[in-house]
Amino acid sequence: QVQLVESGGGLVQAGGSLRLSCAASGRIVSINVMGWYRQAPGKERELVATITGGGITNYVDSVKGRFTISKDNTKNTVYLQMNSLKPEDTAVYYCNADVLTYTIPSYTRTQRSYWGQGTQVTVSS
DSSP states (O other): OEEEEEOOOEEEETTOOOOEEEEEEEEEEEEEEEEEEEEEEOOEEEEEEETTOOOEEEGGGGGGGTTEEEEEEEEEEEEEOOSOOOOGGOOEEEEEEEEEOOTTTTEEEEEEEEEEEOOOEEEEO
16 A cells, blocks of 8 residues: 655745645555646646656646656655746646555555545635
């Protein structure tokens, strides 16, 4: 079992900044990719940014130059620094991790994707 715990959401005015954190814990052998997704009311969940184990990053065009994804491998934690926030960034932000984990009691390794519970980001105009 692997758990992802997010923090850092909130209400901010347009032009402001927020930093999201997501810590992974549990039966983790390694983490391949971690990322952030968001879902606005009435819309589908969309990719915001991802970072690989080797530090390669990817962003959706709408956040390039404003958001920065980073990670601390020692803490299995990924961050999303969000600057110059816009009202259209308002959404529930979800953390995702592609994890090499293992089962109990056989210790069989398996690759699985996990999601956090989501954190609300609201940007007022």
